[in-house]
Amino acid sequence: MRPPRPGPRSALFSVAAVTVTTGSLLIAPHPAGAADPKPPVREGSALPQGAAQAPASAARRALTAPVADLADAADSGRGYPREQVLSPDPENPGDKSIKLGLTPYHAIAPKLNALQGLGERVSVEIAGRSAGGHRLYLVTVTAPETARQARDQARMRELIESAPQLAAKDRTVKKSYKTPVFFNNNIHGNEWEGTDASLKLIERLATASDTETKDLLVHSRLYFNITANPDGRIAGTRTNAGGFDMNRDFVTASQPEVRAMRQIQIDKQPAVMLDLHGYVNGTLIEPTTPPHGENYEYDLFLKNTYANALGMESAVNGLGYTPAKDGVEPAQIPFRDSEEGWDDWPPIFTPQYAAFHGTVAAHTVEIPLQVNNAAYESLPVGELRRRSAVNVDVAGAALRATLDFVREERASLIADQIEVFRRGATGAAQVPVSEETVPGVPGIGPEDVYTAEFPRAYVIPAGSAQRSATAAARLVDHLLANDVRVTRATHSFRLGGRSYAKGSYVVDMRQPKRGLANVLLADGRDISDKVSVMYDISGWSLGRLWGASVVGVESGRPSSVPTRPVRAAARVGYVAPRGDLRLRLDSPQEIAALNALLTAGVPVRQAADGSALVPSSARRRAEALARSYDVAFDATRTVRGAPLHRVRVAAAVTAGELFALREMNFDVVPVSTAVLNAGFDWSKADVLFVSSGLSYGGLNASARTALTGFLTGHGLVGRGATGAVLATGTGQLKATAVEGNGDANGVVRVVNSGGAVTGGAPDHSFVYAPVWFTDLGGGVTVEQSYGTGNPLVSGHWRPLDDGTGGPAAAAGLPSVVSGPNAVLFGTEPLFRDHPKGEFPQVARALLTVS
Numbered sequence: 001m002r003p004p005r006p007g008p009r010s011a012l013f014s015v016a017a018v019t020v021t022t023g024s025l026l027i028a029p030h031p032a033g034a035a036d037p038k039p040p041v042r043e044g045s046a047l048p049q050g051a052a053q054a055p056a057s058a059a060r061r062a063l064t065a066p067v068a069d070l071a072d073a074a075d076s077g078r079g080y081p082r083e084q085v086l087s088p089d090p091e092n093p094g095d096k097s098i099k100l101g102l103t104p105y106h107a108i109a110p111k112l113n114a115l116q117g118l119g120e121r122v123s124v125e126i127a128g129r130s131a132g133g134h135r136l137y138l139v140t141v142t143a144p145e146t147a148r149q150a151r152d153q154a155r156m157r158e159l160i161e162s163a164p165q166l167a168a169k170d171r172t173v174k175k176s177y178k179t180p181v182f183f184n185n186n187i188h189g190n191e192w193e194g195t196d197a198s199l200k201l202i203e204r205l206a207t208a209s210d211t212e213t214k215d216l217l218v219h220s221r222l223y224f225n226i227t228a229n230p231d232g233r234i235a236g237t238r239t240n241a242g243g244f245d246m247n248r249d250f251v252t253a254s255q256p257e258v259r260a261m262r263q264i265q266i267d268k269q270p271a272v273m274l275d276l277h278g279y280v281n282g283t284l285i286e287p288t289t290p291p292h293g294e295n296y297e298y299d300l301f302l303k304n305t306y307a308n309a310l311g312m313e314s315a316v317n318g319l320g321y322t323p324a325k326d327g328v329e330p331a332q333i334p335f336r337d338s339e340e341g342w343d344d345w346p347p348i349f350t351p352q353y354a355a356f357h358g359t360v361a362a363h364t365v366e367i368p369l370q371v372n373n374a375a376y377e378s379l380p381v382g383e384l385r386r387r388s389a390v391n392v393d394v395a396g397a398a399l400r401a402t403l404d405f406v407r408e409e410r411a412s413l414i415a416d417q418i419e420v421f422r423r424g425a426t427g428a429a430q431v432p433v434s435e436e437t438v439p440g441v442p443g444i445g446p447e448d449v450y451t452a453e454f455p456r457a458y459v460i461p462a463g464s465a466q467r468s469a470t471a472a473a474r475l476v477d478h479l480l481a482n483d484v485r486v487t488r489a490t491h492s493f494r495l496g497g498r499s500y501a502k503g504s505y506v507v508d509m510r511q512p513k514r515g516l517a518n519v520l521l522a523d524g525r526d527i528s529d530k531v532s533v534m535y536d537i538s539g540w541s542l543g544r545l546w547g548a549s550v551v552g553v554e555s556g557r558p559s560s561v562p563t564r565p566v567r568a569a570a571r572v573g574y575v576a577p578r579g580d581l582r583l584r585l586d587s588p589q590e591i592a593a594l595n596a597l598l599t600a601g602v603p604v605r606q607a608a609d610g611s612a613l614v615p616s617s618a619r620r621r622a623e624a625l626a627r628s629y630d631v632a633f634d635a636t637r638t639v640r641g642a643p644l645h646r647v648r649v650a651a652a653v654t655a656g657e658l659f660a661l662r663e664m665n666f667d668v669v670p671v672s673t674a675v676l677n678a679g680f681d682w683s684k685a686d687v688l689f690v691s692s693g694l695s696y697g698g699l700n701a702s703a704r705t706a707l708t709g710f711l712t713g714h715g716l717v718g719r720g721a722t723g724a725v726l727a728t729g730t731g732q733l734k735a736t737a738v739e740g741n742g743d744a745n746g747v748v749r750v751v752n753s754g755g756a757v758t759g760g761a762p763d764h765s766f767v768y769a770p771v772w773f774t775d776l777g778g779g780v781t782v783e784q785s786y787g788t789g790n791p792l793v794s795g796h797w798r799p800l801d802d803g804t805g806g807p808a809a810a811a812g813l814p815s816v817v818s819g820p821n822a823v824l825f826g827t828e829p830l831f832r833d834h835p836k837g838e839f840p841q842v843a844r845a846l847l848t849v850s
Helices: 049-053 056-064 105-116 147-162 164-169 171-176 193-207 211-219 230-235 256-268 298-317 350-357 373-378 381-426 469-481 514-521 588-599 616-629 655-663 673-677 701-713 720-729 836-849
Strands: 018-021 024-027 122-129 135-141 179-185 220-225 272-278 289-292 338-340 361-367 457-460 487-489 493-495 498-500 505-508 551-553 563-565 580-583 612-614 632-636 648-652 667-670 687-690 715-719 736-739 745-752 764-768 771-774 781-786 792-796 814-818 822-825
Touching: 056 655, 105 122, 105 135, 105 193, 105 230, 122 193, 122 256, 135 193, 135 256, 147 164, 147 171, 147 381, 164 381, 171 381, 179 193, 179 256, 179 381, 193 211, 193 220, 193 272, 193 381, 211 220, 211 381, 220 256, 220 381, 256 350, 272 350, 272 381, 289 338, 298 361, 298 381, 350 361, 350 514, 361 381, 373 381, 381 514, 457 469, 469 505, 469 514, 469 588, 469 836, 580 588, 580 616, 588 612, 588 616, 588 655, 588 836, 616 632, 648 655, 655 667, 655 836, 673 701, 687 701, 687 720, 687 836, 715 720, 715 836, 720 736, 720 771, 720 822, 814 836, 822 836
Parallel strands: 179 220, 179 272, 272 361, 648 667, 648 687, 687 715, 715 822
Antiparallel strands: 018 024, 018 736, 122 135, 135 220, 457 505, 457 551, 487 505, 487 563, 493 498, 580 612, 580 632, 736 771, 745 764, 745 781, 745 792, 771 814, 781 814, 814 822
């Protein structure tokens, strides 16, 4: 184990710095850190095979999958247990768990049926379905409750969130409230063993008669998400059937499994949670290194998360495994043992997201012995099963230690959860961490101090101040889905020295979950000077990236504004009663509606401003689409425009980009180097979109000839260095693509030219390993440029050691360029299905060059 703090913490890992110019790739050496347990998973790798083979219906199912209501309402007539007989799944001999001696997915339902039959402590609910259609099982283990007792628990849970000052004084809460604990397993499908450890623990808890277990279950409810990723568990993949790493999706919640986990955290309100992963040797147990999420109450989080980590460390090391005998290193706690590189800054990870719902001890736990990827294919079955058995044992020790922690600290855990909500509801100041404010945690320094400046409110304006009513409604619904409280003005009003129209939305920041509201709506922060490397993304502002206007209000009294609470955004779908129609193309929903019209054969034209012109004869179809996509078809007298046609897209892209294209209703067929080399039927496509997984240099002669022939009469849209290499290699567009620091990411300022691709686009975009273009050839148009000065608004973008590759190098240079038959993006407008307001840029590019 690395030496504990105090003393300098070591870097957990380093990231290779990458600079790309067209036709060349320069990679700096990868220096060895004190440990290199789990390098960052960068976006840009080839589309996972499962996602490439998934039909378009899988994306539609993921987008529309219902979220189960798991709340125990105060008027509920149900107590515990809540047993049900689960129908079996067909036996699947290809389930990758079997080789490891672990529980295949098809064996889980029978196992849960048997566990429910062991007594009155185990209940099973269906929390939803995966992208691949598999059931998500939520198991509750607790002492039996009458319907009245369950109602009392629901009342107390609601009191804790909605009236925390009263809850803090409520004697019944202190005496009778059951501490909610959440164990999340297998979110990465090929990190299997948490599921099996949880099943073993549930079996023991179902029948154990010792005093400690009885006391635990009388005073706690334990919730187990048995497998968060059944698709990946079966297939042996990190991702779900849609190709998504779901432990990167909590800000966006594009995947049904993530929405199910989100709802569990909202409805069950856990005070403690574990997210079981693999594989880091020795076992990695959070809390993490800096930078720390600035929007949650980090003093309360660190106090409890560190204390539980010590208990888990002792339990894991107490199993007696050794490096010499078993290949198992002692456990490590990044906060104590490492300088940087395993941070809790972005709330895209399950434990960090949980903190905003009142979880005051939340951990990623990385069990030690690798059994996935190359190890799965190369190691003997006996060795794989030995490793898996050790991992199940380690995961079980972490689970049991957490239960001991909960049993001993339940009163202070609930008190701290109440305090989280009290600070939000009253607008109380955050408490910076120090050895005085968080006693018992050694080595806290100024590098650990992160706090937020919360505005008094946010306003999402209505009327002419809102550039996209559809985008605003989507943003409001997303806030509500995250349990952020939103009101809507019943009259026009002034707040913070500015006037707003009736119908504007107000987010009063004096609310229990102010941290989450700020996470989603604030610009964020440039943390480039805080740490040298980040594990994953560092900026994500929905206010900047989703295409809606959001105004931070620093002063005033939101309580004086005439508003009413809303449960859903007001519908904005509209169709003018007479005349031809105009559909703006500024949101994914509007693009989806357009593609539906084109699929139906409606003769649509594109106006000079980029909007779609729809004939009055299609009014009935427009009315149906206005309802489906919540978009507005306004009246227009413009009749001139270029005809638009249904676009079939051949796409060599990431999983997030494929999903975003299908969200916009594009007809997409995934391609790759291998697919083209095998002989691709180009009659299936009208345009090619390339960002990853297609190497021009890797194509054989016939594939190159076929591709060149296709591009002679069709268009190309490229993203990043891969797209640029293809564009220049095929002669579609002359430009040199320069890639900056490969670790850079975040929200950037951009300047749009107002052309067909970026006209009306937001003045911010998202980058991930940003690219800019130089040496533009004849006929190349600059569609968008990075802002001057420092274009980074929030995120992490540093120059390389030689001073190149930083934001200053990109400032003022083209970020999107086009030619007659090609468009190249240096930004990431479809990144992980996230920056919704940027999607139409890609859509317009595809429509323009097809």
